[in-house]
Amino acid sequence: MAPTPSSASKQTQTQIRTPQSKNRLNFNSTRNNNNPAIEQHNPPGEHPVEVIGRIRNHPGEQKDKNPISYLHINPDNKTLRVRADIGYRDFTLDGISSSEEEDLDTFYKKFVQSRINGVKTGAKCTIMMYGPTGAGKSHTMFGCSKQPGIVYRSLKDILGDLGEDDSGGERLGIGTFVQVTVLEIYNEEIYDLLSSNGAGGFGIGWPKGNGSKVKLEVMGKKAKNAAFISGSEAGKISKEIQKVEKRRIVKSTLCNERSSRSHCMIILDVPTVGGRLMLVDMAGSENIDQAGQVGFEAKMQTAKINQGNIALKRVVESIANGDSHVPFRDSKLTMLLQDSFEDDQSKILMILCASPDPKEIHKTICTLEYGAKAKCIVRGPHTPLNDKNEDSSSAVNLGSRLAAMDQFINKLQMESKQREREKDEARKALQKKEEEVAALRSLLEVKGSCLGSGVTEDEINMKVNERTQMLKLELEKKLDECKRMAEEFVEMERRRMEERILQQQEEVEMLRKRLQEIEFELRSSKDVNEESESSNELDGSSFAKRLVGIYGDEVPGMVMSMELDMNDPEPYVHAANQSETDFPPQFGIKAGLTTVYEEEETEEEDEEVEKVIIEEKRICSNEKTFESATPTQPDSDTSRLLRIQNIFTLCGNQRELSQQTRTPAKSSAITETVEPHWPFVMVADDSVVRSLNKENQIPDECTDGQVDVYVKWESSKENSGKFITTLKVANDATLADLRKLIDIYLDVDNQAFSFLVLGDPTGATVPKENEAIFKASKLPICNNGYLACLRPAKGLQITNHLPLSPLQLTPLPLTPLPLTPLENKLPLAASTRLLNQGDDLSPKLSPHLSTTPFINARRRR
Numbered sequence: 001m002a003p004t005p006s007s008a009s010k011q012t013q014t015q016i017r018t019p020q021s022k023n024r025l026n027f028n029s030t031r032n033n034n035n036p037a038i039e040q041h042n043p044p045g046e047h048p049v050e051v052i053g054r055i056r057n058h059p060g061e062q063k064d065k066n067p068i069s070y071l072h073i074n075p076d077n078k079t080l081r082v083r084a085d086i087g088y089r090d091f092t093l094d095g096i097s098s099s100e101e102e103d104l105d106t107f108y109k110k111f112v113q114s115r116i117n118g119v120k121t122g123a124k125c126t127i128m129m130y131g132p133t134g135a136g137k138s139h140t141m142f143g144c145s146k147q148p149g150i151v152y153r154s155l156k157d158i159l160g161d162l163g164e165d166d167s168g169g170e171r172l173g174i175g176t177f178v179q180v181t182v183l184e185i186y187n188e189e190i191y192d193l194l195s196s197n198g199a200g201g202f203g204i205g206w207p208k209g210n211g212s213k214v215k216l217e218v219m220g221k222k223a224k225n226a227a228f229i230s231g232s233e234a235g236k237i238s239k240e241i242q243k244v245e246k247r248r249i250v251k252s253t254l255c256n257e258r259s260s261r262s263h264c265m266i267i268l269d270v271p272t273v274g275g276r277l278m279l280v281d282m283a284g285s286e287n288i289d290q291a292g293q294v295g296f297e298a299k300m301q302t303a304k305i306n307q308g309n310i311a312l313k314r315v316v317e318s319i320a321n322g323d324s325h326v327p328f329r330d331s332k333l334t335m336l337l338q339d340s341f342e343d344d345q346s347k348i349l350m351i352l353c354a355s356p357d358p359k360e361i362h363k364t365i366c367t368l369e370y371g372a373k374a375k376c377i378v379r380g381p382h383t384p385l386n387d388k389n390e391d392s393s394s395a396v397n398l399g400s401r402l403a404a405m406d407q408f409i410n411k412l413q414m415e416s417k418q419r420e421r422e423k424d425e426a427r428k429a430l431q432k433k434e435e436e437v438a439a440l441r442s443l444l445e446v447k448g449s450c451l452g453s454g455v456t457e458d459e460i461n462m463k464v465n466e467r468t469q470m471l472k473l474e475l476e477k478k479l480d481e482c483k484r485m486a487e488e489f490v491e492m493e494r495r496r497m498e499e500r501i502l503q504q505q506e507e508v509e510m511l512r513k514r515l516q517e518i519e520f521e522l523r524s525s526k527d528v529n530e531e532s533e534s535s536n537e538l539d540g541s542s543f544a545k546r547l548v549g550i551y552g553d554e555v556p557g558m559v560m561s562m563e564l565d566m567n568d569p570e571p572y573v574h575a576a577n578q579s580e581t582d583f584p585p586q587f588g589i590k591a592g593l594t595t596v597y598e599e600e601e602t603e604e605e606d607e608e609v610e611k612v613i614i615e616e617k618r619i620c621s622n623e624k625t626f627e628s629a630t631p632t633q634p635d636s637d638t639s640r641l642l643r644i645q646n647i648f649t650l651c652g653n654q655r656e657l658s659q660q661t662r663t664p665a666k667s668s669a670i671t672e673t674v675e676p677h678w679p680f681v682m683v684a685d686d687s688v689v690r691s692l693n694k695e696n697q698i699p700d701e702c703t704d705g706q707v708d709v710y711v712k713w714e715s716s717k718e719n720s721g722k723f724i725t726t727l728k729v730a731n732d733a734t735l736a737d738l739r740k741l742i743d744i745y746l747d748v749d750n751q752a753f754s755f756l757v758l759g760d761p762t763g764a765t766v767p768k769e770n771e772a773i774f775k776a777s778k779l780p781i782c783n784n785g786y787l788a789c790l791r792p793a794k795g796l797q798i799t800n801h802l803p804l805s806p807l808q809l810t811p812l813p814l815t816p817l818p819l820t821p822l823e824n825k826l827p828l829a830a831s832t833r834l835l836n837q838g839d840d841l842s843p844k845l846s847p848h849l850s851t852t853p854f855i856n857a858r859r860r861r
């Protein structure tokens, strides 16, 4: 079985004993007077703990950004200034190294190599890596693939590199061998990383397989039965250490992806000289929360890791403070390190690792405070217990200790003052910030109250938008409604127009049929009156032709209008004894049914006047004249006139009263010549009269001082305002005079009436007793004459007052028209005036007209 390090050391060294508790810092140990190197490295009163700071690179992505570090190394390379938010702190150490400026090789040579050299000559040295997780402890201790760490460099330094010099010359460390023990302190248990429960063998042959780690007990200040490897080839041993180092328990934490969860201790004994090197890579000194450990077990683990750190911290403080009791036994780590502190041959090199990350500032400060305290440990000159000068040495030790303590106290006081100042500044800064916050808060309240009861501008805008949308919708709805109503109205109007057009078409059709019947009757009459064909044939046939021409041919683009053409000579035959001057009396009173085609362009001027539809009658009351004008065919002529009038009645009860005289001279001439004393009457409806009054002139007086009076019935629901006759009366005639004439014309027995004052808003009638004083010239003016409107007595039936045909002896009953009056919408044709009646009627036409069922005529008296 291979010897354990402890047993080996027993063989080569005198066991170091723990110093008396009352004189802890005297580090009683066996004096080695034979080793001058030890004397050199441990001068009396020297600090046994050397503290070096090692600042790692900027971690990860921050590396390239080269941030401004909060750590600043003074040019003396011993003082490190830590810049806080407010103020800074300086820490004076034995040396400071930045990994950015000094790689591991440089660092090793500068701060570690001298210690290793001492070990080679028999000195004892403990190198501890202390610091928070991720600060680079393991990196410094073990290095990486590019740069070997302290462990491998030390081995190389102690044993020498066999591969470097094969020439057979003297190599460093030839003949030297080392014994290496690798321990792991995890969860306050010591494990032997070189042995395994399932491996079954030690020595150079490393544990095979994946057996569990062997737990070791502590005996005294050493691990009992710890395995070791011994050898003189640094390369081989380094490889083995590399392997077992991987057996350490690591875990990913917030601070480090591969965080060491255990303390690792590599004990390197150089038996030939009695030198010993203890390399301790401590677990991170982070607190539980920062490690991000979750769960009870994990937290317990972190707590136990910290237990080693805390115990070591207490040991350092205790030694530095000169306590009578140093709590080495508080943890397995401090138990194993007890020799390192107590042996006066032993030196401690504490490497404080720190990260330049500003987030780590507090951990860095804690680490540096810890190192500063460790640095205060003072070891007095070696004084064996049985030394004669023990008292004097004790006094020296005490003096140096007091000096160190004073120094430490001064430093603490300075730090305390510095902290006080920082505290004041922080308090002031805090006060200032609080004032700013209060100001901002009051500003916020003012703004809130300005906006009014918590209503923000956005809310107001939102409400305005909502209201706008609502109004828009309402407007659109109303527009739609209006549009729909307009469409309905248009549609209704369209239907009404269509119905009206249809109705008019039907009426036109019926009229046409009626005219055809008349034509037929005319032809029949021709056959009956063959003997008088010389004159009448031409007359009748031409009239028939005329009628056929009117309704048979319709000229496209022309508007058809029915009109009485009183000046058309065609239907009439000139008498042999008639001269041109005789024409008016003979042919002036002629009724010809004709169609007048008018160009549509002329409609414009005609539309200005409301189209008046009248029925036109002309009655000759002078039998003499009548007979002289038509001595042979009085009945026939009268009948013809009646017929024509009936046609107009058929066409519409309202025809235009067209008796405007184009030339007054001619008019008066015609009147004179034709029938100066005939009581001609031509009356329009009330409504017509009103419109006619506008355009009519004041009636012209005849040469004999007479004026025309048109007599009609008042239009009402029962009757349609029939035209009665035209009377010629003296200028100064009264209504009484007029009544006499009308009575003569009407059948006075049955036709009681009263005069209606047209134009009177009350529609009053003229009392009979006033008729004698009411002049006819006061009557409303109508077409060059005066209009007398008669209101029939109540219950009186209006009869037609057309002149009777001589053949018609008995009056016909009034028969209602089978057709509704056709409203004449065509332009008003040139006025036609019936100047004479009967003399221009074809004798053939009279009987036919007289038999027309629509006519109800009364015989003239």
Ligand SMILES: Nc1ncnc2c1ncn2[C@@H]1O[C@H](COP(=O)(O)OP(=O)(O)OP(=O)(O)O)[C@@H](O)[C@H]1O
Pocket: 055, 056, 057, 099, 131, 132, 133, 134, 135, 136, 137, 138, 139, 140, 144, 256, 258, 259, 260, 261, 282, 283, 284, 285, 353
């Ligand atoms: N000086 C440096 N240069 C380059 N990389 C470094 C340096 N120091 C540390 N690192 C890297 O930082 C990471 C953490 O380092 P390391 O494991 O040594 O920290 P640690 O202090 O041992 O942490 P823990 O206590 O958790 O084990 C590693 O990946 C390491 O390679």
